[in-house]
Amino acid sequence: MDPYRIFADIVAGRAPASKVYEDDDVFAFMDIRPFTPGHLLVIPKIPARSLAELDPAIGGKLFAVGQRLAAALRDSEVGADGVNFFLADGVTAGQEVFHVHLHVIPRTPGDGFGLRGRPTSPRRADLDYLAGSIRGALERGSAS
Numbered sequence: 001m002d003p004y005r006i007f008a009d010i011v012a013g014r015a016p017a018s019k020v021y022e023d024d025d026v027f028a029f030m031d032i033r034p035f036t037p038g039h040l041l042v043i044p045k046i047p048a049r050s051l052a053e054l055d056p057a058i059g060g061k062l063f064a065v066g067q068r069l070a071a072a073l074r075d076s077e078v079g080a081d082g083v084n085f086f087l088a089d090g091v092t093a094g095q096e097v098f099h100v101h102l103h104v105i106p107r108t109p110g111d112g113f114g115l116r117g118r119p120t121s122p123r124r125a126d127l128d129y130l131a132g133s134i135r136g137a138l139e140r141g142s143a144s
């Protein structure tokens with residue numbers, strides 16, 4: 001099984017998956033190696049390797065389906081007490097399957113899941129400098 005194509009194979013029914021939701025654009029299924037019980041993946045049916053390749057309208061649908069699934073995780077036997085969304089874009093971000101996917105991770109007290117990372121305390125001037133740089137990129141048309 002080609003790890004780069006596995007999600008396309010799942011959508012096409014060529015590879016097994018425990019489906020929880022499907023519509024014209026979006027497919028959602030159980031993660032095979034869940035961080036917590038009930039961990040779901042929400043993917044576009046048309047493969048996009050990265051956020052840069054993903055149609056923003058489809059990205060909006062991924063999020064909307066994620067919202068519905070979050071509610072279902074709370075109301076189902078999963079019994080989620082909270083939910084984390086996570087999306088890895090790029091190898092450095094931890095992306096392993098190059099077909100955009102939104103992780104929907106149900107949380108219960110003491111489940112052991114968490115993002116590692118230490119908050120820093122930059123000066124306002126540094127925040128303002130980077131904000132300006134990012135605004136500049138937006139104005140130059142990044143992601144438009």
Ligand code: 5GP
Pocket residue numbers: 006017018029030031032033034041087088094095096097098
């Ligand atoms: P990433 O690290 O790219 O954000 O996450 C990839 C996710 O896909 C992992 O959580 C991994 O467990 C899941 N995954 C990889 N291969 C399969 C598969 O064949 N079936 C299912 N259901 N999940 C998979």
